[in-house]
Amino acid sequence: MLFKLTDEQLMIQAMVREFARKELAPTAAERDRTKDFPAANLKKMAELGLLGMAIPPEHGGEGADTISYVLALSEIAYSCAATAVVMSVHNSIVCESIDRFGSDAQKKRYLKPLAQGRIIGAFGLTEPHAGSDPSAQATTATRDGDVYFLNGSKRFTTTGRNSGLVIVTAKTDESVGHRGISAFILEKDFPGFTVGQDEDKMGLRASDTTDLLFDNCRVPAENLLGSEGDGFKLAMTALDSGRIGIAAQSVGVAQAAFDAAVKYAKSRDQFGRKISKFQGLRWMIADMATEIEAAKQLMLSAAAMKDRGENYTKQASMAKLFASEMVNRVTAQALQIHGGYGFTKDYPVERFYRDARVFTIYEGTSEIQRVVISNQILKDKRKP
Ligand code: CAA
Numbered sequence: 001m002l003f004k005l006t007d008e009q010l011m012i013q014a015m016v017r018e019f020a021r022k023e024l025a026p027t028a029a030e031r032d033r034t035k036d037f038p039a040a041n042l043k044k045m046a047e048l049g050l051l052g053m054a055i056p057p058e059h060g061g062e063g064a065d066t067i068s069y070v071l072a073l074s075e076i077a078y079s080c081a082a083t084a085v086v087m088s089v090h091n092s093i094v095c096e097s098i099d100r101f102g103s104d105a106q107k108k109r110y111l112k113p114l115a116q117g118r119i120i121g122a123f124g125l126t127e128p129h130a131g132s133d134p135s136a137q138a139t140t141a142t143r144d145g146d147v148y149f150l151n152g153s154k155r156f157t158t159t160g161r162n163s164g165l166v167i168v169t170a171k172t173d174e175s176v177g178h179r180g181i182s183a184f185i186l187e188k189d190f191p192g193f194t195v196g197q198d199e200d201k202m203g204l205r206a207s208d209t210t211d212l213l214f215d216n217c218r219v220p221a222e223n224l225l226g227s228e229g230d231g232f233k234l235a236m237t238a239l240d241s242g243r244i245g246i247a248a249q250s251v252g253v254a255q256a257a258f259d260a261a262v263k264y265a266k267s268r269d270q271f272g273r274k275i276s277k278f279q280g281l282r283w284m285i286a287d288m289a290t291e292i293e294a295a296k297q298l299m300l301s302a303a304a305m306k307d308r309g310e311n312y313t314k315q316a317s318m319a320k321l322f323a324s325e326m327v328n329r330v331t332a333q334a335l336q337i338h339g340g341y342g343f344t345k346d347y348p349v350e351r352f353y354r355d356a357r358v359f360t361i362y363e364g365t366s367e368i369q370r371v372v373i374s375n376q377i378l379k380d381k382r383k384p
Contacts, residue, residue: 003067003297003300003301003304005067008068009065009067009068012064012068012071012072013071013072013075015048016048016050016071016076017078019044019048020075020076020079020080021078021079024041024079024080024083025078025079025080027080028079028080028081028082028083028206028348029348029351031080031082031083031206032082032203032205032206032351033205034206035205035206036206037162037206037207037208038080038082038086038206039162041080041083042083042086042087042120043117045076045083045117046115046116046117046118047117049061049064049115050072050076050087050091051087051090051091051095051114051115051116051117051120052091052095052111052114052115052116053068053069053072053091054066054069054091054092054095054099055095055099055111055114055115056099059099059107059108059111059112059115060111060112060116061111061115062115065303065307066241066244066303066304066306066307067300067303067307069091069248070244070245070247070248070299070300070303071248073087073088073091073245073248073249073252074248074249074252074255074299075252076252077248077249077250077251077252077253077256078252078253078255079252079256080206081203081204081249081252081253081352081355081356082204082205082206082207082355083206083207084248084249084252085158085204085207085249086120086158086159086162086207088242088245088246088248088249089121089122089123089158089242090114090120090121090122090159091245092238092241092242092245093121093123093167093238093239093241093242094114094121094122094123094165094167095111095114095115095121097123097167097183097225097234097237097238098110098111098114098167098225099111100234100237101183101234102225102226103222105222106185106222106223110165110185113164118164119163119164119165120162120163120164120165121159121163121164121165121166121167122157122158122159122160122163122165122167123158123166123167123235123238124154124157124160124167124168124169124186124212125137125154125235126154126155126156126157127139127152127153127154127155128153128155131155131156132364132365132367132368134169134178134181134232134235135178135181135232137152137169137170137171138152138171139151139152139153139154139168139169139170139171139214140152140170140171140172141170141171141172141182141184141219143172143221145221146220146221146222147218147219147220147221148170148172148184148218148219148220148221148223149192149216149217149218150168150170150184150186150192150193150214150216150217150219151215151216151217152170152214153196153211153212153213153214154211154212155211156199156209156362157209157210157211157212158207158208158209158362159207159208160195160208160209160210160212161195161198161208161210162208163188164187164188165185165186165187165188166185166186166188166212167183167184167185167186167225167234167238168183168184168186168212168214169181169182169183169184169231169232169234169235170182170184170214170231172228172229173228173229176229178232179229181229181231181235182225182226182227182229182230182231183224183225183226183230183231183234183235184223184224184225185223185225186217186219186223190218190219191217191218192215192216192217192218193212193213193214193217194212194213194215195210195211195212195213196210196211196212196213197210198210201358202354202357202358203351203354203355203356203358204355204358239363239364240313240316240317241306242363243302243316243317243319243320243363243364244299244302244303244306244312245363246323246324246359246362246363247295247298247299247302247316247319247320247322247323247324248299248323249359250295250320250323250324250326250356251292251295251296251299251323251327253327253331253355253356253359254288254291254292254295254323254326254330254331254356255292256348256352257327257330257331257335257349257352257353257356258285258288258289258292258330260334260338260347260348260349260352261285261288261333261334261337261338261349262276262285264337264338264341264347264349265281265285265337275337281337284333284336284337285337287333288329288334291326291329291330292326292330294322294326295319295322295323295326295327298315298318298322298323299319299323301315301319302315302316302318302319313372313376314373314376314377317364317369317372317373317376318369318373320363320364321369321370321373323359324356324360325360325366327356327359328356328357328359328360331349331352331353332353334349334352334353335349335350335352335353
């Protein structure tokens with residue numbers, strides 16, 4: 001293995017694995033059925049420090065490195081992918097953005113409750129007509145004295161309903177494209193802020209995905225995150241980090257599907273022997289293991305670059321692109337190995353297959369990742 005994990009990273013991984021397999025895995029299928037938000041589990045995760053992993057200790061967080069974070073997130077995803085996406089958005093998009101762009105007062109007010117899980121965070125960027133192209137968003141923020149009035153809506157907001165705080169982007173100047181987008185920290189009880197429809201999704205069903213509606217929503221000017229016009233950059237920076245998280249979720253779900261497929265292949269008899277004896281299946285198992293390992297290495301290399309303070313935009317998109325496509329192949333193969341049983345709810349592989357489907361879509365589709373990767377390559381002025 002290219003990466004030698006430190007004792008501390010291995011300890012965090014082992015601790016989260018034990019917790020997740022004991023506390024999350026046994027109830028994941030039931031949550032998928034009922035769509036119950038994992039509030040009690042998130043509380044326990046906060047006690048383990050999993051909701052403030054990157055937050056500095058002076059603000060109540062763990063100050064953990066990104067490698068520890070992705071190892072932890074993969075373990076949560078292995079046991080419950082719906083819980084993992086809540087953890088991912090909360091840590092890497094919300095907490096990190098406030099830590100990076102927030103004023104001292106904002107950090108003091110929000111980071112500790114976020115780390116303690118007293119508030120779960122969400123991020124509102126996507127709109128009904130602005131998904132891959134967030135610069136086309138229509139939500140506006142108009143300043144009047146020390147208040148901004150937000151008008152518009154957001155779509156597909158992870159944890160839109162169950163969050164206590166949402167970072168929302170809106171146009172403060174409509175004449176300058178993406179440079180006129182600003183970001184705001186909205187508390188749920190701000191007047192004029194309501195949660196709209198919940199999506200009825202194919203997978204990740206215990207994680208709510210909602211519309212957010214702003215009707216002259218009053219936001220104190222002190223809740224502007226960064227300066228006016230910083231919103232697009234803030235979102236891109238947050239997504240770089242978030243995309244390593246999607247790679248981690250992909251690796252976790254793929255590993256769960258793979259382990260289930262190997263277990264099934266070793267127990268199922270056909271033609272008088274275990275199906276694991278057939279070369280057709282053995283080659284599938286070898287390919288799946290190789291793909292998971294490749295995705296893991298990309299995930300770790302992006303995380304290591306981030307930890308070293310290097311520009312990791314390209315690596316994060318590569319990790320997201322490869323890992324999210326990998327998990328779709330691996331869960332499909334794992335289901336195939338289960339035969340007809342894989343198509344039923346008797347085995348968890350059917351849920352893994354459904355949960356994985358959105359990984360090539362959210363936080364930037366595979367097509368957008370290819371745009372980011374090629375942009376990074378072609379703008380590089382160093383000689384090839
Ligand atoms: N870090 C910092 N700044 C960045 C950046 C990065 N990774 N990428 C771009 N920027 C900056 C550029 O430097 C540029 O700044 P200046 O104008 O000041 O020079 C500015 O952003 C615009 O850059 P581009 O011209 O490259 O931007 P673009 O309009 O061509 O679009 C894009 C780039 C990659 C397509 C981008 O729009 C994108 O990532 N789209 C996908 C959005 C996405 O992933 N949406 C899913 C959100 S997930 C969600 O909403 C659900 C949830 O619950 C989390």
